[in-house]
Amino acid sequence: QKEVEQDPGPLSVPEGAIVSLNCTYSNSAFQYFMWYRQYSRKGPELLMYTYSSGNKEDGRFTAQVDKSSKYISLFIRDSQPSDSATYLCAIHAGGTSYGKLTFGQGTILTVHP
Amino acid sequence: DAMVIQNPRYQVTQFGKPVTLSCSQTLNHNVMYWYQQKSSQAPKLLFHYYDKDFNNEADTPDNFQSRRPNTSFCFLDIRSPGLGDAAMYLCATSLRTGPYEQYFGPGTRLTVT
Numbered sequence: 001q002k003e004v005e006q007d008p009g010p011l012s013v014p015e016g017a018i019v020s021l022n023c024t025y026s027n028s029a030f031q032y033f034m035w036y037r038q039y040s041r042k043g044p045e046l047l048m049y050t051y052s053s054g055n056k057e058d059g060r061f062t063a064q065v066d067k068s069s070k071y072i073s074l075f076i077r078d079s080q081p082s083d084s085a086t087y088l089c090a091i092h093a094g095g096t097s098y099g100k101l102t103f104g105q106g107t108i109l110t111v112h113p
Numbered sequence: 114d115a116m117v118i119q120n121p122r123y124q125v126t127q128f129g130k131p132v133t134l135s136c137s138q139t140l141n142h143n144v145m146y147w148y149q150q151k152s153s154q155a156p157k158l159l160f161h162y163y164d165k166d167f168n169n170e171a172d173t174p175d176n177f178q179s180r181r182p183n184t185s186f187c188f189l190d191i192r193s194p195g196l197g198d199a200a201m202y203l204c205a206t207s208l209r210t211g212p213y214e215q216y217f218g219p220g221t222r223l224t225v226t
Contacts, residue, residue: 008153032213032214034214036217041201041220041222042219042220043117043119043203043217043218043219043220044156044203044217045217046214046215046216046217049214088155088156090215092213094213100158101158101213101215103155103156104155105153105154105155106153106154106155
């Protein structure tokens with residue numbers, strides 16, 4: 001079993017739709033949760049970062065963490081064609097493991113006009 | 114703007130011909146990372162530096178080396194590139210003590226002919 005599981009998609013939605021992207025993880029030591037957006041042939045760009053259970057909102061993006069279920073989500077409201085990218089969840093155990101981001105395999109999202 | 118810069122953006126090398134990729138950062142972060150990312154896969158950590166303290170991942174081939182002459186710069190050397198080394202190479206930075214999010218450069222796409 002992988003430490004972080006992410007549905008690779010691809011996911012295709014119409015413009016304006018609400019998008020839900022999800023990851024599950026197995027290691028209860030994981031404490032810090034990130035979402036990255038990666039456009040084709042570019043480096044990952046940090047979208048959201050959270051370390052506690054609950055919701056964190058930033059504009060059209062909401063990150064949700066449920067530590068009891070080991071489940072994290074990213075919601076995109078009013079999706080736009082410019083949101084078309086690969087979305088990677090990444091999780092960190094904190095403490096002295098500063099080098100260790102564990103990534104999901106990424107979900108390919110296409111928002112069509 | 115503070116950022117992570119990678120040069121060159123595209124690199125073509127011949128099979129077995131050494132190549133060096135460079136990374137610089139203006140974020141003043143003390144940890145720098147090198148990742149390899151192949152098509153439709155998550156980034157794979159090769160090694161990282163905390164200041165000058167080098168940390169190699171167990172499964173990183175000996176063909177890959179790294180140098181960090183100062184806080185701002187880090188280099189990835191591939192001594193004898195094989196066809197399987199064609200990939201996107203990503204440099205990232207973070208703080209050691211948290212928050213643990215990593216900031217990525219735009220990547221160098223390596224082609225081996």
